[in-house]
Amino acid sequence: MEKKLNILVVGSILMDHLATTEVFPREGQTVMGKKFNRAPGGKGANQAVQCARLGANVTMVGKVGNDAYGKELLQVCKDAGMNTEHIITDPVSPTGCSFIVVEERGGQAVNRIIVLPGANAEFRPEEVDFLKDTIDQYDMVILQLEIPMAVNERVAEYAAAKGVPVMLNPAPSTPLSDEFISHLTYISPNEHEAADLAGIDIPHDGSQLDMERVRAAAAKLRSRGVNNVLITLGDAGAALDDGDHLRFSPCAEGINAVDPTAAGDSFVGSFCVGLGSGLDVEAALRFANQIAAVTVCRIGAMPALPTLAEAEDFWKKSLGLPQK
Numbered sequence: 001m002e003k004k005l006n007i008l009v010v011g012s013i014l015m016d017h018l019a020t021t022e023v024f025p026r027e028g029q030t031v032m033g034k035k036f037n038r039a040p041g042g043k044g045a046n047q048a049v050q051c052a053r054l055g056a057n058v059t060m061v062g063k064v065g066n067d068a069y070g071k072e073l074l075q076v077c078k079d080a081g082m083n084t085e086h087i088i089t090d091p092v093s094p095t096g097c098s099f100i101v102v103e104e105r106g107g108q109a110v111n112r113i114i115v116l117p118g119a120n121a122e123f124r125p126e127e128v129d130f131l132k133d134t135i136d137q138y139d140m141v142i143l144q145l146e147i148p149m150a151v152n153e154r155v156a157e158y159a160a161a162k163g164v165p166v167m168l169n170p171a172p173s174t175p176l177s178d179e180f181i182s183h184l185t186y187i188s189p190n191e192h193e194a195a196d197l198a199g200i201d202i203p204h205d206g207s208q209l210d211m212e213r214v215r216a217a218a219a220k221l222r223s224r225g226v227n228n229v230l231i232t233l234g235d236a237g238a239a240l241d242d243g244d245h246l247r248f249s250p251c252a253e254g255i256n257a258v259d260p261t262a263a264g265d266s267f268v269g270s271f272c273v274g275l276g277s278g279l280d281v282e283a284a285l286r287f288a289n290q291i292a293a294v295t296v297c298r299i300g301a302m303p304a305l306p307t308l309a310e311a312e313d314f315w316k317k318s319l320g321l322p323q324k
C-alpha cells in the first residue's frame, strides 16, 4: 500500500463568530445584519482540517482553553481524523475567538476580522521541543502567524535542520526575521500580506492583474531567502515563483462566492496535499484553486472546507455531470 502523506500543522485554534451584512457599519453606526454563524476556525486548525479532509494524515499542535469552546474545537479536530494528542489545554487562558463581519455586495463577499488569541498567545517555544527529534516523520510542516513568533521560529528551525519542507502562510501580516525566512521552503501570502512583506502593492480588479507587480513582490521575498513564493490573489487566483518560472493559475469560474472566510487556508492546505501527493506545481495550483472555490461557496471557516468527495460532487454538479 502507498505510504500516506504525513503533515504537521503548528498553529492557531479559534472559535469564529460570523455576522453577515449588506453593508459594513461606519464608525459609530449600527446596522441590521442578515445572519449569524458560530463555527470552529483559526488558521492553523483550518489548514490542518483541510489537509485531513483531503485524505492526509495530520498532526495538529496548538493550544485551547479549559472551556466549552476548547472542548468543542478539540472534538472537531478529532472528528476530522486528526492526531490531537499535542493539542494542549491551557488551564488559565480562554480559548481564542475571532469576530468576522462579511459584507455581501452583489455577487461578491468581503470580510473584516478581529482575532482575540486567548490560549493561542500562551503557546511557549519549549512546548514544541518534542519536535526536535520527531519532526522528520512528517513530509511537510505548515505554519501561520496567529501564535507567538518564537514558536514558529523554533519549529521552522527544527524542520530545516532535518530537511523537512516548511510552508509558511504569513497571516496575519507580521514582520519576519531573515533567519526565519531562510528556514522556509514555501511562503504563501495573499496579495495584502505580500504587499506588507515586500513593500509592493498588487492592486487588482478581478482578473485584471499587473503581473509585473506580482513578479516584483515575489522576487523581493525570494531575495530574503525563501525559494518558493506563492501569492494568492483572491478572485484572481494565485501565482507561484519558484525562481525558474512565475506560474499563474486563475481561480475557478462560474461559482457563486458567498463567504471568503478560510479561502486562503483552504488553498494552502490543498496546495500542500496536492504537492505532497505527487502533483506537479502547476497541477497543485489548479487543484488548490478548485478546492478553495468550493470553500468560498459555503459559509464559515471549518464547515466550509470540503472533503475530496464533496469537491468532486460540487464540480460535477456545476458541470451538469451525474453525481454519486
Ligand SMILES: Nc1ncnc2c1ncn2[C@@H]1O[C@H](COP(=O)(O)OP(=O)(O)O)[C@@H](O)[C@H]1O
Pocket (backbone or CB within 6 Å): 171, 190, 191, 232, 233, 234, 235, 236, 237, 238, 251, 252, 253, 255, 257, 260, 261, 262, 263, 264, 265, 267, 288, 289, 290, 292, 293, 296
Ligand atoms: N471569489 C472567488 N472565486 C473563486 N475562487 C476564489 C474566490 N476568492 C478566493 N478564491 C480562491 O481562494 C484562494 C485564496 O484566496 P485569497 O483571498 O487570496 O486568500 P486569503 O483568504 O488568505 O485572503 C484564491 O487563490 C482562489 O483560489
Ligand SMILES: [Mg+2]
Pocket (backbone or CB within 6 Å): 190, 233, 234, 260
Ligand atoms: Mg483575500
